[in-house]
Amino acid sequence: MYRLALNMLFGDRAKLAMLLCGLAFSALLMAQQSSVFFGIMSWTYTPMVNIRAQVWVSDPMVEQVNDAKPLRDTDLGRVRSVDGVAWAAPLHTSFVQARMQDGNLLGPDGKPRSTPLKVGDTFEINDIQARIVGICKVKRAFTGGPFVYTTYDRAKGYTLGARRTLSFMLVEPQKGVTPSELCGRIERDTGLKAWTSDTVIWSWGERSLARNTFWWFWTNTGIPFSFGTAVLLGLFVGIAISGQTFYSFVLENLKYFAAIKAMGAGMGVIARMLFVQAFTAGLIGFGLGAGMAQAIGRAMIEKGMPPFVMYPQILWATFALVLGISFVSAIIGIIKVSRVDAASVFRG
Amino acid sequence: MSHVAHTVAVRASGVDMFFGTPDNQVVALKQADFEARRGELIMLVGPSGCGKTTLLSVIAGTLTPQAGTVEVFGQRLDGLGQEELTTFRRKNLGFVFQSFNLIPTLSVVENVMVPLLIQGRPYDEARARALAIIEKVGLKGRDDGRPNALSGGQQQRVAIARALVHEPPLLICDEPTSALDKDTGAHIMELVRDLSRSPERCVVVVTHDHRIFRFADRIAEMEDGRISRVVDDPKLLDTTHL
Known part of the structure; x- marks a missing residue:
């Protein structure tokens, strides 16, 4: 039938x-x-995709990756001293003004309105000259605009006047230590908040900063x-x-x-x-x-x-x-x- | 078992059937008695509203009477549940409807296959048997067409093929010629008579069409919800009120 x-x-x-x-x-x-x-x-969790650190450490009040609460520079030393940390690097994130020397602003796609940028070009960040030494393709952020990656010291130089510049700490666990395990140790020893870089928002792990960011936007927007x-x-x-x-x-x-x-x-x-x-x-x-x-x-x-x-x-x-x-x-x-x-x- | 029990195909005794609410009751059948024999073609005739269709529905097991007994080929229908009645119809009944009721989106052969597929027969077997009976009703070569592409007479032939393909002992025909002209109607009735003529089969035809009375072995006339008389010769009927 x-x-x-x-x-x-x-x-x-x-x-x-x-x-x-x-x-x-x-x-x-x-x-x-x-x-x-x-x-x-x-x-919303683009930084987690673009910066591939296994563990992210933040202020305990941080709820999502776009809402960095500055840490003290001495926190970096505390994290480095935690058993199981292979290395820890400082990360500063902030919004800055960037324009070409001819006055053109950089567009949301990271290109000036006149000509595309190339290695060797110079432009200004907060009125301080910067030179492009490499171009990488990264995932676009929720807020739009291009990313500028530079060393931590240079980044501090571009944000003159800011008292605290340490937004996150990027941490690599030693061999044999899982990111989740290391997160637990960092939180116990320093009182800071440690996150894994897991970007699978469907999983149920509690320490993923990407997933926290996703749900923060889910509940607050x-x-x-x-x-x-x-x-x-x-x-x-x-x-x-x-x-x-x-x-x-x-x-x-x-x-x-x-x-x-x-x-x-x-x-x-x-x-x-x-x-x-x-x-x-x-x-x-x-x-x-x-x-x-x-x-x-x-x-x-x-x-x-x-x-x-x-x-x-x-x-x-x-x-x-x-x-x-x-x-x-x-x-x-x-x-x-x-x-x-x-x-x-x-x-x- | 007596000889009478062998020859009776359908027996309805003292059947009552009412419709509507107790305050507004319509009596369709009132102490109706009816009997059809094996091997015969019996017609139920009478004016509109006399209860022919209701009696046919009761015999077919699609309506359950409020009172009385109904027996079809030795099986008591009164007291059977809906599921048992459904099973009974599947095995024992073939239907020819006034408006053919052929499914327009299916081909001729698929329409004929329906009763066999309802019985759970395999598709290929059902198709082979359907093709064989389509040939018997004279529609060989039309089996893959749609019913709407056929004339009224041809569509009724398909309906007859569908009614007989699973070889049911009881064939129920409801106004089988009312939508057909005189000659086509006569051909259809010849076909019904020829294909259904078997000592193990009974054909009950409800009709208003006095032109086909001559095909009946017996004619039961209904009036006010009961059988008023049964005749062997159609000439004995007064057809002016039918």
């Missing part, structure tokens, strides 16, 4: 197209908006609400369009389902037929929607537009939600068919 159920579904191409449009649009909206959301959120609304919209649009279309598909076939019931098909068989139809449409709709989301994402990445990170978890979640939409659609249909009296086939 399932083969016939599928033939019934594919036989009505107009209805099928409408159903697939609803499901695909819903999957597209959910997958694309989630991927852009996670892409933008990945910008309107970004999740904004994108969450779009994802929910996708879900509701999917349920509305697919549910309605599938319901109208069932309504059109109601007398045939009644005939099938009269011929001796139990509600179990009919329910399974409807599930097969709904889930098949859901599967195709998900494939189309996720494929379109991928294509849009690739185009966005190529054009350097808003970030796009499609984690496998996003695809799985979208798949589950589309199947949920299909399930709801099938249930609506099953309720309708279950209320049809098999005897109605004799009423013309």
Whole structure:
């Protein structure tokens, strides 16, 4: 019967197209908006990606990587003395003004508006001359603007007037000591906060600064609400369009389902037929929607537009939600068919 | 077992069927008695609203009467649960409907396969049997087309093929010729008679169409929810009120 159920579904191409449009649009909206959301959120912990230290040490009050609370320079010595530390380096992060000597400001992509920068060019940071000795490609930050990497001493020179300049300490554990283990020792011995550089936001480790940063933005900004609304919209649009279309598909076939019931098909068989139809449409709709989301994402990445990170978890979640939409659609249909009296086939 | 028990295919005794609320009750069947024999084609006739379709539904196990007994090929239907009735219909009944009820998005052969697939037969076996009966009803070569591409008469042939493909002992036909012209209707009834003529099968036809009365072995006339008389010769019926 399932083969016939599928033939019934594919036989009505107009209805099928409408159903697939609803499901695909819903999957597209959910997958694309989630991927852009996670892409933008990945910008929030950019320093963790660009600077590959295994352990980060900060002031105990620090909650996320963009909110550095200056430490005392002597803290560096305290950290270096902790058992298991191979080396510890100071890190200063701050926003500075940078302009070319002709007065051009550096653009958000790190390029002056006139010509691209190259090794050997000079520009000014807080009115102090700087020379480019190398160019590296790094991940863009949430706040925009280029990064300037230099030695700690030079960095202090560019931020004249700041009393404390130590934002973080970058620490490498000795061989045989895990980052998490070292974090525990640093916190116990110094009273400072130590973090791992783990950037897998799906894991459950408590010491990841990247994950803390992600959740800080999640709870303290309107970004999740904004994108969450779009994802929910996708879900509701999917349920509305697919549910309605599938319901109208069932309504059109109601007398045939009644005939099938009269011929001796139990509600179990009919329910399974409807599930097969709904889930098949859901599967195709998900494939189309996720494929379109991928294509849009690739185009966005190529054009350097808003970030796009499609984690496998996003695809799985979208798949589950589309199947949920299909399930709801099938249930609506099953309720309708279950209320049809098999005897109605004799009423013309 | 007596000879009578062997020959009776369908027996309904003292059947009551009401619709609506107790305050606004419509009596569809009132102490209705009906009997059909094995090997015969019996027609149920009568004016609109006399209870023909309700009696047919009761015999088919799609309606459960409030009172009375119904026995089809030795199986008591009254007292069976919905699941048992469904199983009973699956094994024992073939249906030909007034409006054919062929699924338009399926091919002719797929429509005919439906009763076999409901029984859980393998797809290939169901297809082979469906093709064989499609040939019997004279539609060889049309099996992969859609029902909508066929004429009314051809669609009813498909419906007959679907009703008989699983070789049910009881064939229920509800106004099988009402949507057809005289000649096509006659051809359809010839087909029903020829294909269903078997000592182990019974055909019950509900109809208003007096042009096909001649195909009946017996005709049961209904009036006000009960069988008023049963005749062997259609000429004995007054058809002016039918």
